[in-house]
Amino acid sequence: MKKYVTPADLQAALAMRDLSDPAQGPHAMSLLLADITTALDRLWGIGVQTHRSSPLVATADNYDRLGYSPDDVTRDSRYSRHVSPTVMLRSHTSAGVPALLDSLRLELGRYDRLHALPGLVFRRDAIDRTHVGTPHQVDLWRLKARGLLGAADLEQMMSAVVEAVLPAAVYPDVQWRAGPADHSYTDTGRQVDVLVTQPDGTREWLELAECGLVAAQVLRGSGLDPRRWAGLALGLGLDRAVMLRKGIRDIRLLRSDHPGVVAQLRDLNPYRPVSVMPExxxxxxxxxxxxxxxxxxxxxxxxxxxxxxxxxxxxxxxxxxxxxxxxxxxxxxxxxxxxxxxxxxxxxxxxxxxxxxxxxxxxxxxxxxxxxxxxxxxxxxxxxx
The missing domain is CATH 3.30.70.380 (Ferrodoxin-fold anticodon-binding domain)
Structure with missing residues (x-):
């Protein structure tokens, strides 16, 4: 039996500040998001359109229209936040993509644009210093009509995003790799990992993003002919990206109201630890x-x-x-x-x-x-x- 979010929990979720939204106050996360979209705009010169919508979405948009199977475990109430039989708090920002694709049905000529869909997502997650139950994500979808997009374009996209998050001028020793990954709404799926240096000097591979070529069945689901339309899709966890960029070890610091922390979350300079309380x-x-x-x-x-x-x-x-x-x-x-x-x-x-x-x-x-x-x-x- 499906469990539903209580009215009090729903109200609290909808009232939560979105750190990626500059309209809700200055924060390093919105600055980093701007760096990422600017880098891709410079790469392709196609313009960027940002979509900010309610985190309440149709369950079908969150799962079915993105190719998730009917028995996928993530649909369970233990993982997702259901509000009614047909509405939920989105578990990923990709839930906004079906409506975006629907809006392109009347585009009959040439088309090439980058769409950014950032915001909070709501799901079950581990409790540790790098995970939280309400993380921020951004979906970056380049959609093109009457033109091809392929593996080389995807490689360019991955490289530009890594450079925007960890610029070589600041992090000269950064390395990244892309391995195969499966997604229900992409083909040629890839996972982007970066090799970072921890405070103790050890080097560790950490996931930064996942991406791929937009799957034909997702385009067809919105009435877009995959013989005419093509796309690149990349999803990025913004909390981790900010933590990597600034060298922050505890994800809770991103929402801290400590004056010494807040002052450092208004830019993208390396984080200087303030006094740490004992565990x-x-x-x-x-x-x-x-x-x-x-x-x-x-x-x-x-x-x-x-x-x-x-x-x-x-x-x-x-x-x-x-x-x-x-x-x-x-x-x-x-x-x-x-x-x-x-x-x-x-x-x-x-x-x-x-x-x-x-x-x-x-x-x-x-x-x-x-x-x-x-x-x-x-x-x-x-x-x-």
Whole structure:
């Protein structure tokens, strides 16, 4: 049975500031987005049209018209935010593409333009220092009538985007690679990774974008003849792009209201760390009803929900161990009163405010709120008494 977003959660989602939108205030994210679109405009000289629309979209536009199969797991309420049987909070900015393609049906002559579709997306995700449940994305689609676009054009696009995010003048040692990737709405799909240097000096490959040639069936779905129309499609996570550009290690800093952080998020200069508050760790021993519930993203989503505004204090949620009831010592089975089929999950919460020190009492209360929301056993082990 599909679960729907509550009115309160929907209101909160729609009220969230879009950091990529300069109309909602200055931010490094909108500056970087402008750099990316300007770079592609200079490359092709075709003009850029930016589309900002409501994050409420038709479920069909989010999935069916982009080629997702009817049984795709991402349709499940555990992953997506459904508002009604036919409307949802978009899980990717590509959800705006079907309407864009529909608008081109009457274009009968030559056409060549870059379309940018930026904004917030809403989905389940891991809780760690590089992921958040409401990230920013941008879809960049070059659509052309009466002309060909191919692999060479896609290669140019990837190179220009990498240079815009990590300009060689600032990051002379940057490297990138493109490997194969499957998408329901592209052919010749590629994933773009960049090799970056971490603060400890180690080098690591990180995903920056995914792209491909627009699939013929997506064009046909909007009444566009793929013998006349062609396109390039690239999707980019703007949060990660800003973090890479400025050297920010914790995604929560992008929404910080700390004056020392806010002042640095008005440009694209390298980030200078402000005082870091100490981490507070709390371990939980949970009883869950099935192994399927022992999923870090699912548990993280429930933790965010129960913590509400305090969710910003949760730096990480990690599953340390999963043990079926049959694998526990008899004393543990008796203490937890766990039943066959259930599992014991050892979960670690990492709590870390960005602007103050968390007291033990506050940490224990947050720990217990998460525990009570996740635990399915009859015996409760609370830290705050």
């Amino acid at each position: 507070v760790r709390r371990d939980l021993s949970l009883v869950l009803d099935s192994p399927a519930e022992a999923d870090a993203e699912l548990l993280g989503d429930r933790a965010r929900t129960v913590l509400g505004p305090d969710a910003e204090l949760l730096a990480a949620l990690e599953i340390r161990a999963v043990t079926p009831a049959s694998g526990l010592p008899a004393a543990a089975v008796e203490r937890l009163r766990i039943t066959p089929g259930q599992v014991n999950v050892l979960l670690r919460l990492v709590l870390q405010p960005l602007d103050r020190t968390l007291t033990d009492g506050e940490a224990n209360l947050m720990r217990d709120r998460v525990y009570l929301a996740l635990h399915r056993g009859p015996v409760q082990e609370l830290a705050s008494g």
